[in-house]
Each structure stands twice: as structure tokens, then as C-alpha cells.
Amino acid sequence: MEKLMFGKKTVTVMFLVFTAASALFSNENPFQLPPSALSSSYSEGSFSSMINPVFTDMDSTSGIAYRYVSYNSDDKGNHFASLNLFGFDFIYSRYNTIPDITGNSILESGVNLYSINRGFFFGNIFGFGAGYSFSSGSEDYFSSYSAWNAGLLFRPVKFLSLGTAFRDINGEIDGEKIDPAIDYSISIRPWKNYLTLSAGCITQKDKDTEYYYSADLKSYKEISLVIKYGTDKSITAGLSIPLYLRSGNGMEMILDAYGSGKSDTADFRSSGIAFKSKRGKDTINISPAENFITLKISGNYNLERRESSLFRRKEPVFQDLLRGISKAGADPAVSGFIIEIESSGFGMAQAQEIRDLLIKLRGEGKKVYTILNYSGNREYYLASASDKIFFTPNSTFKITGLSAKAYFLKGLMDKTGVKFESISKGKYKSFNETYTRTEMSDHARENLKEILTDLNNQFISGITEQRKITREAVDELFRKGLYSPAEAKEKGFVDEIMYANEALDSITGKGRTISFENYIREEERTDSWGTIPAIAVINVTGSIISGKGGGSAMSNSTGNYEYKLSIDKAFSDKSVKAVVVRIDSGGGSASASDFMWNALYAAKKKNPKPVVFSFGNIAASGGYYIACTGDPVFAGRGTITGSIGVVAGKVSAEELYSKLGINTETIKMSEFADIFSESRSLTENDRVLLQKEIDFIYDRFTGKVMEGRGISEKEIADVAEGKIHTGSGAKSRKLINETGGLIAALEYAKNKAGIDSDYRIVNLPESSSFLSGILSDSGSSIFLKHMQFLVQNLEKYKMLDEQTLYILPYSIEIE
Numbered sequence: 001m002e003k004l005m006f007g008k009k010t011v012t013v014m015f016l017v018f019t020a021a022s023a024l025f026s027n028e029n030p031f032q033l034p035p036s037a038l039s040s041s042y043s044e045g046s047f048s049s050m051i052n053p054v055f056t057d058m059d060s061t062s063g064i065a066y067r068y069v070s071y072n073s074d075d076k077g078n079h080f081a082s083l084n085l086f087g088f089d090f091i092y093s094r095y096n097t098i099p100d101i102t103g104n105s106i107l108e109s110g111v112n113l114y115s116i117n118r119g120f121f122f123g124n125i126f127g128f129g130a131g132y133s134f135s136s137g138s139e140d141y142f143s144s145y146s147a148w149n150a151g152l153l154f155r156p157v158k159f160l161s162l163g164t165a166f167r168d169i170n171g172e173i174d175g176e177k178i179d180p181a182i183d184y185s186i187s188i189r190p191w192k193n194y195l196t197l198s199a200g201c202i203t204q205k206d207k208d209t210e211y212y213y214s215a216d217l218k219s220y221k222e223i224s225l226v227i228k229y230g231t232d233k234s235i236t237a238g239l240s241i242p243l244y245l246r247s248g249n250g251m252e253m254i255l256d257a258y259g260s261g262k263s264d265t266a267d268f269r270s271s272g273i274a275f276k277s278k279r280g281k282d283t284i285n286i287s288p289a290e291n292f293i294t295l296k297i298s299g300n301y302n303l304e305r306r307e308s309s310l311f312r313r314k315e316p317v318f319q320d321l322l323r324g325i326s327k328a329g330a331d332p333a334v335s336g337f338i339i340e341i342e343s344s345g346f347g348m349a350q351a352q353e354i355r356d357l358l359i360k361l362r363g364e365g366k367k368v369y370t371i372l373n374y375s376g377n378r379e380y381y382l383a384s385a386s387d388k389i390f391f392t393p394n395s396t397f398k399i400t401g402l403s404a405k406a407y408f409l410k411g412l413m414d415k416t417g418v419k420f421e422s423i424s425k426g427k428y429k430s431f432n433e434t435y436t437r438t439e440m441s442d443h444a445r446e447n448l449k450e451i452l453t454d455l456n457n458q459f460i461s462g463i464t465e466q467r468k469i470t471r472e473a474v475d476e477l478f479r480k481g482l483y484s485p486a487e488a489k490e491k492g493f494v495d496e497i498m499y500a501n502e503a504l505d506s507i508t509g510k511g512r513t514i515s516f517e518n519y520i521r522e523e524e525r526t527d528s529w530g531t532i533p534a535i536a537v538i539n540v541t542g543s544i545i546s547g548k549g550g551g552s553a554m555s556n557s558t559g560n561y562e563y564k565l566s567i568d569k570a571f572s573d574k575s576v577k578a579v580v581v582r583i584d585s586g587g588g589s590a591s592a593s594d595f596m597w598n599a600l601y602a603a604k605k606k607n608p609k610p611v612v613f614s615f616g617n618i619a620a621s622g623g624y625y626i627a628c629t630g631d632p633v634f635a636g637r638g639t640i641t642g643s644i645g646v647v648a649g650k651v652s653a654e655e656l657y658s659k660l661g662i663n664t665e666t667i668k669m670s671e672f673a674d675i676f677s678e679s680r681s682l683t684e685n686d687r688v689l690l691q692k693e694i695d696f697i698y699d700r701f702t703g704k705v706m707e708g709r710g711i712s713e714k715e716i717a718d719v720a721e722g723k724i725h726t727g728s729g730a731k732s733r734k735l736i737n738e739t740g741g742l743i744a745a746l747e748y749a750k751n752k753a754g755i756d757s758d759y760r761i762v763n764l765p766e767s768s769s770f771l772s773g774i775l776s777d778s779g780s781s782i783f784l785k786h787m788q789f790l791v792q793n794l795e796k797y798k799m800l801d802e803q804t805l806y807i808l809p810y811s812i813e814i815e
Helices: 002-017 053-057 318-329 348-363 377-383 410-416 442-467 471-480 485-490 500-508 516-521 560-572 590-606 654-660 684-709 713-719 727-732 742-752 770-775 779-801
Strands: 064-071 078-085 088-099 106-122 126-137 145-157 160-173 181-191 195-204 210-218 224-229 235-247 249-261 268-276 284-286 291-298 336-343 367-372 388-391 419-425 512-515 534-541 543-545 556-559 576-585 587-589 611-620 633-635 640-642 646-652 724-726 760-764 804-807
Touching (some): 053 088, 053 106, 318 348, 318 516, 318 742, 336 348, 336 377, 348 377, 348 442, 348 611, 367 500, 377 442, 388 485, 410 419, 442 724, 442 727, 512 516, 534 556, 534 742, 560 576, 576 742, 587 590, 590 684, 611 742, 633 742, 640 727, 724 727
Parallel strands (some): 291 336, 291 512, 336 367, 367 388, 534 576, 534 760, 543 556, 543 587, 576 611, 611 633, 611 640
Antiparallel strands (some): 088 106, 106 126, 145 160, 160 181, 195 210, 210 224, 249 268, 587 804, 646 804
């Protein structure tokens, strides 16, 4: 579809460009361009599309603009107004006077000029555009003008811009043809975007080539000073001041003034105002009142990977939340956040990433207020990072400390006559216990209790540090179970008791609010030239499987096939300067994990680029294996990682078949030909064979860890054996490099890639889910939320057709 649209646009513009007639006379276009139109290769002022229609499709294009121009201090000045709508520039110009190009005099005109321009700019590199203008008015000569205009723009690198504009194509005035003119221009940036130098020439039949030069110097807060030497030997100076106005939703306003002297025809004075929907990165902020971003947390924003559907628009994901908070921290027009929490679906590591950004935001002088409508562990842990907590009067206040719950399916399988026979390597590798036991083994319980103790300490210390209360106060609440709202306020857990609407009125006063979803959709304009560098974020979520993965409303998976496609796309794209692999997976297929490891390892050898791993809530077993490529690893303090071990086995339905009266007969060419058949149980020889395979794969796993992480053979025993670790524990054991979230990983990747300007995020793979569109945000999704962990265990049961697994012990729910 994109190719078809591109082809239609190309044909349309080419038709506009070459519709010109070639019968030419000596008549000239009498209409002077506004002074803010600098050159065909560079012009950021309002009405730039009048010099080159390509500028219609640029970030610098004004939404609405007005300009006044007066020649030789004449009281009858000229007026210009423009509206950019649906990608078109609609411009109205009222020429009360027109300079006589044959002498230093002003002609009365009283003419209206109407222009419509459209440009297409692709990849921030190449563009073309076209426009049409015609006039009307009381003066016969000036009121009978019409012409086409066209332009080309090429910005191959960040310091060079080439432009060409074709003016007065098929032009007529007073019934006679106008000689078309061609404007050639080149612009360079010797000092990033702070200084832009331009030179151009205008050629026209039977006339000498005319030259012009300009310089645009950007200083404090993007204030711009322009100097131009014109074709009429005039010297023009201009000053442009961008101001960002926010009262709820924001808009950029640009005020400018121009003046000229020493012209062969007429000197002018001009002033203008323009409004843009896209704001600059560092403009002067003017906010008549405080502006707060309102963020509602209600089981949303927790997905790591975006899922789209035919039935609803794309919902914001966890990355959007992080980047939005980070953006607000650097936004002088934002006073703070008002967060209303209904329910939280964030895992421990995710909650810590959000908390860290909110605490950083407070350190930058912003305020963070939380309206807490429910006081569960997850909800209050998030709220405790605020300056002030408002708690609802209609609910008791309770946090209980963390708990972990594991599911065991052996009893269900025994009832059906199905059993799971397994071989594992690593005394803590307990994935198979879900299907072979009715309770945890001693080693599994020991490991899980260690993890839970660490996470609970992180949970409590996070609350006590931010709320300035003692550990004893928290322990007292744990013992009592709950507090009334008044007691919670008295003990220092909350600050005010109010309903949400009352709290909102109390916080904002005369201030303004903007919803978080609207805020993250606000765009910043870029004035970079050439390809904008990108950082690819490759998402690995859910179970790792062979082949192609996918997502649903209940669970998701990543296949080695789509992972390799994402790796190949990221490393073959020259605009991608660095790669961040974001992992939120407890592992899965051993062979698929190894193929994924190899895909990245091979891509780095062929086309080296900086690679950084970012761990989410979980990056364990196969999820950890793929990160053993020797690249830096960032993980949250509460990330669950490690689980370096292997399990293999099969499902036996021998007893079920017997109950149902089903008989099977197998003809085989070797003893082990049917080793993975569901119709029989494992023999002793089968177990010996599987153990050899498990030992080989385990040695390969630990070898990858030792090589990729620089861990000695002596040290590996302490971190392997299937043991899981928190992120804080993993750092001390050299399993990760830094504790930090996705934003920290992106910043590291940016610095390693040498990106010193704007950059894009390219999320891979692009995924979609039909089921999630049907079930999300409905009554059925509430049911699925409570069934999620059962579904995940059944999903892992489905994975047992894989012969060997690198997978996390259990599906553990931490509450």
C-alpha cells in the first residue's frame, strides 16, 4: 500500500512540475516573497513553502501564521496569512503595495494572492513538492496572475542541504507568459544546528544570474538571528523568538521581526506571529499557571510488547510510560504528576523502574501526587515514591508484605492417568516439580524463600526511605493486618483522606491538567538533517519457543524465527546505530534459546554495533542464556534472573490409555526410536541416555555463561545449579553489569553509539494479536486476569514436546 501511495504522489507531482508551457516573454513575477522565506535549501520561518513547496511537510511548518510587511515605511502594508491543514499550506496574501523592480518606488496594487502548496519529505533525506498560485483584485495587471511552482530538497547528511525551486511554471500575468525562474541553493552546518550558512542563485531567461547569501545563528533557547544579502543587493536582518505556551495542552508561538536596508528597489519592515503544534526542545516556557500531567493506573501500561488488533487502537505499553515520565522530567512547562491508582499490574522490577523515574523527577523540582483508591502491596509501593499520598475515605488501608504462590498440577494429572517423566541438571532446577510433585522440594523452597526475603526487604526499604517511617512501623502494620484511613494518616503512611475529585481540586487549584496519553502523543519538532539515527529495541517476552511466537490476552511467546528476523533487520538497517534487547522471559526451548544466542552473535561479527541487554521483571534460564553474548546487561534490583540449569522429559499417557481401553503397537528400528512416545513410560536405559544429553547441554549453558560473563569455573557453581537470583544479587555474582531500567539501557546505548542528537526508537518485532483485541478491556479480560497463572502453567505443559528446556522453576506469582 505504501509503494502504491508513493507512486501516486510521484506521478501527481511530476505532472505538476512538467505542465509548463515554453512560450516565454520578458514579463516577471511582481510578487515579493515574505522575508522569512530564506532559501530553497533551508528556511524555517513561516511561509517557507512559498519559496519551496517541500517545506510544507517539514516539522518547522506553522499551523497558523500571520505576517505584516511595509515597504519604505508606507502606511499601506501587505498582509500574509497561512493555515497548514491535512499537509497542505493554504496561504492568503494581500498586496496593497508592490515594489517597482525597475526603480526605487512603490506601486499601488490592491491585489489578493491565493496559494496552495503540498510537499512530501521522505526519511528526512529527500523531498519534492508543488504549489499553485493565482491572484484577484481591482488592478487589471496584478489581478490576472497564475502559475505553478515546484521544488526538490535533498539532505544526504546532517551538515548539507541542497534545494531547487522552479517558479512560475506555465505562469501568466495580464494574459502574457512569465519567464520561469529556477532557484538553486546549498546550505551547510559547520557547527551542528547552531549555525546554518546558505548560498543560492536564481536563473531566468535573458537575465543575469542573481545571487543571495544568508546565515542563521541559533542561540539561547533557540532564539534565531538571521542575516541575508538579497538579490536586490539589500541586507536583511531578522530576529525570531520561540515561546512555548502551555495551559493544559501546549503550543509553540514564534514572534519575529525583519528589516532591510540598501535595497535597489525598496526597503521593508516586517513582523510576524506563528503557532506550531510541534514544539522545540529548548524554547522559552511561558505557562500562566501550573500544569500537571494526570496519569491513571488501572491494570494498564504493564505490557512490554505492543499488541495491535483489528478491533481497537494500539494501547500504550510500559516503554511509553517510562519515556513519558522521563520526557516530563526535562519539560519546564510541566509542574508535576497527579497519579490516580486503581490497580497495578506491574511486576517488582517494573514498579522499581517507575519509582526510580518518579524520584528522579522530584529531584528535578517537579511534584508528584498520588491518589490511592486501593492499598494493595503493588499499589502502595508505587504510590510511596510520591511527595504526597491522598487515600480514599471508603476503604481500609492494608499492605501485608510479599508472598509467593506456586501451582502444582500433579494431582490433576494423576486423576487423568497422565504423568510427566523428567530428567534435570541443577539441584534448584525445579520446573518439573509443577508436574511431578504436590509441593516444593527443599532446595526449591530454600531458593524461593531467599528470593522472597530479598524482594520483601527491597519492598519495605523503598517505603521507609521515601515515607520517612521506620521498619518497626511497617512491621506493626503487617501484624495488625489493616488500618482505618485515619490510622494510616496518623502513622504516616498517607497524607490526606479525600475522594479522588476532592484531591484533584486540592492539588491543581487554578492550575491546568493534561492527560498522560495526550502528553505522550505531543510531538517535538526536529531540525536535524539527513537520516535520523535510531536505536532498535528488540522485545523478547513470554516463553521462548521454536519457530514463530505470538501474543494473546492471556500470555505470549517469542520464537527464534521472529527473533532472528528482528536481529537481521536491526543490524542491516544503517540508520540503527545501537541495539537494546529487552527481555521479560522465563525461558523455554533450549534449542530455540541457542539459535537466538547465535543469531545475535553472528550479526555482531558481520556488522558490529553496540548491544545492550535490559532485563524486565524476569530474564531467567533461556531468557538469560540469550544474553550471554558478552554485552552489557542492565537489570532491575527486583528482576528475577539466573536459573542456569536444564530439564528434559516427556508426557506419558500409558495409564490413561489403559483406563480408556486404548492399545498401541510400535514397530521400531532401534531401542530409542520411540523414547518420546506418549504411549509408554521411560525405561532405565532411556533415563541414562537423557541424562547424558542433559549433562552435555548443561555444560554448554554454563560454558556460555563463563565465557560471556567472565565467570570462572570455580565461581559458576555458586550461580548455576538452576538457582534463581534477584537483580541486586545477580550483580554481586557478575551475572549482570548494572542495576537500572530500560531508560538507563537506552542512554548507555546512545552514548556507546556516539549519538549526540535526536534519535528514533524502532521497536521489534512488530506484532499483532487478534484475540487480545476481542478480549481486552471487557468483562472476559477480568476473568482471564485471575486465570492467567493457570493458563501459563498449561502453556508450559504444552511446551513439553520440546525435548530439552531452559526454563524458570514454576510460574511464581508474587503478591
